[in-house]
Amino acid sequence: MAKEIEVGGEFQAKDYHDPPPALLADAQELTQWSFYRAIIAEFIATLLFLYITVLTVIGYNSQVDPAKGGDDCDGVGILGIAWAFGGMIFILVYCTAGISGKF
Template sequence: MAKNAAERGSFSAKDYHDPPPAPLIDAVEITKWSFYRALIAEFIATLLFLYVTVLTVIGYKSQTDHTGNKNNDACGGVGILGIAWAFGGMIFVLVYCTAGISGSSFS
């Protein structure tokens, strides 16, 4: 195929057309509801992510604090692995839930 095209001296025309480049900031997009819906979804997802992960770290710290008369059970907290699962799980859930709203193709 390439040999035949090289012998002819030119390649055939493309069977598709490249779309024109889109501007980085489009003033028309700011007037649409989908922009604000995506903005609200991203904001709520960020708040949920911070809420769950920070509370997991705070809970781990308070459960493993052995200075007072608190629970001295070594298996009483979530541990480092639980913190990692909280971060990873929240990222998975929030990406899955907000992907269709904020413009990804995961939906």
């Protein structure tokens, strides 16, 4: 499936070839440190994401609990929980993209 470019009303073949598609699973990748570094980075990122976001939700629930002396105006609120989730996603993608990504 060759891609063609239209120049001046006529089609010309492109001057490069697309590389063949990469395999989904490659046994040689298991021997490289970058593979394990990416796994470790993704694990730590997921752990931090869950830790921060779950603590934000638990903290909010305990701050607004009337049995503990809180009221509805205490805590970070729903918007604060949303900011915690969005901020953690941004930080973790920014920090791990160079390790686990291919860009």
